[in-house]
Amino acid sequence: MSAKILKACTYIGVVLSVCALVGVVGYILVQGVPYLKPSLFAWEYTSDNVSLMPALISTLIMAALSLLMAVPVGVASAIYLVEYARSTSRFVRIVRITTETLQGIPSIIYGLFGLLFFTTALGWGLSLLAGACTLAIMVLPVIMRTTEEALLSVPQSLRQGGFALGAGRVRTVIHCVLPSALPGILGGVLLALGRCVGEVAALLFTAGTVAQIPDFGGEGIFALFESCRTLAVHMYVLASEGLHLGETYATSVVLLLVVVVLNTTTNAAAKKLSKERL
Numbered sequence: 001m002s003a004k005i006l007k008a009c010t011y012i013g014v015v016l017s018v019c020a021l022v023g024v025v026g027y028i029l030v031q032g033v034p035y036l037k038p039s040l041f042a043w044e045y046t047s048d049n050v051s052l053m054p055a056l057i058s059t060l061i062m063a064a065l066s067l068l069m070a071v072p073v074g075v076a077s078a079i080y081l082v083e084y085a086r087s088t089s090r091f092v093r094i095v096r097i098t099t100e101t102l103q104g105i106p107s108i109i110y111g112l113f114g115l116l117f118f119t120t121a122l123g124w125g126l127s128l129l130a131g132a133c134t135l136a137i138m139v140l141p142v143i144m145r146t147t148e149e150a151l152l153s154v155p156q157s158l159r160q161g162g163f164a165l166g167a168g169r170v171r172t173v174i175h176c177v178l179p180s181a182l183p184g185i186l187g188g189v190l191l192a193l194g195r196c197v198g199e200v201a202a203l204l205f206t207a208g209t210v211a212q213i214p215d216f217g218g219e220g221i222f223a224l225f226e227s228c229r230t231l232a233v234h235m236y237v238l239a240s241e242g243l244h245l246g247e248t249y250a251t252s253v254v255l256l257l258v259v260v261v262l263n264t265t266t267n268a269a270a271k272k273l274s275k276e277r278l
């Protein structure tokens with residue numbers, strides 16, 4: 001009897017979750033699709049067209065820079081904790097507790113830290129680089145923990161087989177452990193990417209709200225010190241003004257599509273790499 005009750009509760013939970021998801025996505029599409037006009041994708045933002053194109057490009061650049069900084073550090077740290085450090089050492093326990101704690105800190109705290117350190121202490125001001133560094137620090141614990149769990153799930157027999165064939169620890173990790181853990185690592189990167197794309201509070205304090213495309217062609221690397229806004233910040237600004245609510249929903253539709261495309265691409269890459277390994 002208890003098994004039937006548990007099964008019924010499970011089905012009810014699934015139905016409620018699906019209904020909530022369909023309701024939210026459907027409402028966004030109904031409200032936003034009619035406002036998807038060519039003027040919304042103009043290259044330059046004005047108060048008339050409220051173009052989202054500068055925000056879209058800034059979002060992709062911001063996410064790429066953040067992951068470029070966070071992924072190598074997070075993956076390397078997880079490899080050290082799992083493959084090199086003693087699992088019973090106090091250092092490993094402290095690092096794991098710290099990363100778990102950092103995952104639960106509100107994003108506005110990271111924004112205040114970025115405001116005090118990157119924008120003020122380092123003198124970067126409200127800039128693309130300050131926002132990207134803040135996001136990198138924010139998603140680093142997520143990448144570390146997911147990578148660590150992915151590495152721990154790899155069977156010890158693969159490591160022992162590599163050692164038995166005469167491979168050193170470095171070669172065993174690169175050729176045996178990492179390929180097996182790659183789908184889990186990409187899953188962590190996907191979570192980090194979603195947080196980068198949807199973040200608002202931290203970027204308001206570090207990247208600003210200027211709707212412009214970073215001019216890397218004219219200013220080169222100095223374009224990193226220009227203020228910008230992401231799609232999530234763009235939605236917040238439009239909603240706060242209260243003058244372009246339709247365009248706000250349209251921006252949310254584009255943001256939803258961007259997340260779906262990124263998730264699909266990452267999952268496809270993970271499956272392809274897994275098949276090639278097999």
